[in-house]
Amino acid sequence: MAEQSGVSLSKWVIETVEEAIRPSEELDWKPREDLEEEIEGLKNEVAGLRGGLRQQKIIREKLERELRRYRAEPFLVPKFEGIRRYDKELIELLRSSQSLNGKPKALTDTEILQYLGIDPTEEEAIKAVSAQLANLEAYGIMKSTPKGWRWVE
Numbered sequence: 001m002a003e004q005s006g007v008s009l010s011k012w013v014i015e016t017v018e019e020a021i022r023p024s025e026e027l028d029w030k031p032r033e034d035l036e037e038e039i040e041g042l043k044n045e046v047a048g049l050r051g052g053l054r055q056q057k058i059i060r061e062k063l064e065r066e067l068r069r070y071r072a073e074p075f076l077v078p079k080f081e082g083i084r085r086y087d088k089e090l091i092e093l094l095r096s097s098q099s100l101n102g103k104p105k106a107l108t109d110t111e112i113l114q115y116l117g118i119d120p121t122e123e124e125a126i127k128a129v130s131a132q133l134a135n136l137e138a139y140g141i142m143k144s145t146p147k148g149w150r151w152v153e
Contacts, residue, residue: 005033065122072128075135086132089116094142094151106148 002012015032030038074084093115099105107115109130118125133149136142143150 007032064117065119065125068118068122068125068128072124075128075131076124084135086136087116087129090129090132094136094149097151104151106145106150108148112149 002009005012007015019031071085071087074080074082090112093112094107097105097107112129112133113120113126116129118129120126133142133144137144137149141152143152
């Protein structure tokens with residue numbers, strides 16, 4: 001019987017004795033075989049969920065890239081007519097970045113792109129962020145420093 005269960009004789013004897021002397025009111029106790037089956041089922045479920053999560057992540061990233069491209073369009077067209085909407089995340093990042101002394105902290109282009117989740121290969125999104133920063137500087141809201149972009153107090 002130990003061979004059929006796939007365990008050593010000593011483990012089989014221990015499990016059999018424990019099963020025999022265990023009080024019947026312990027309802028949450030399950031035999032080893034049932035637990036192994038449950039674990040295997042849970043492993044399969046986790047693998048399936050990971051695959052689904054991976055797919056959702058890919059879809060989300062694709063939609064985010066598409067949304068960035070759509071929002072970047074007004075900043076990429078040279079003679080755009082209409083209202084340009086600035087990226088709220090960009091504005092909030094720049095406004096909220098502070099150094100230890102409480103003054104506005106300069107952020108490099110790399111830091112800004114990382115925070116916004118823009119991949120270095122997304123040229124249009126990078127150009128749009130650069131155009132937004134340049135426009136904000138022209139309005140006197142931002143200042144370009146050797147250390148990066150800084151919100152003007």
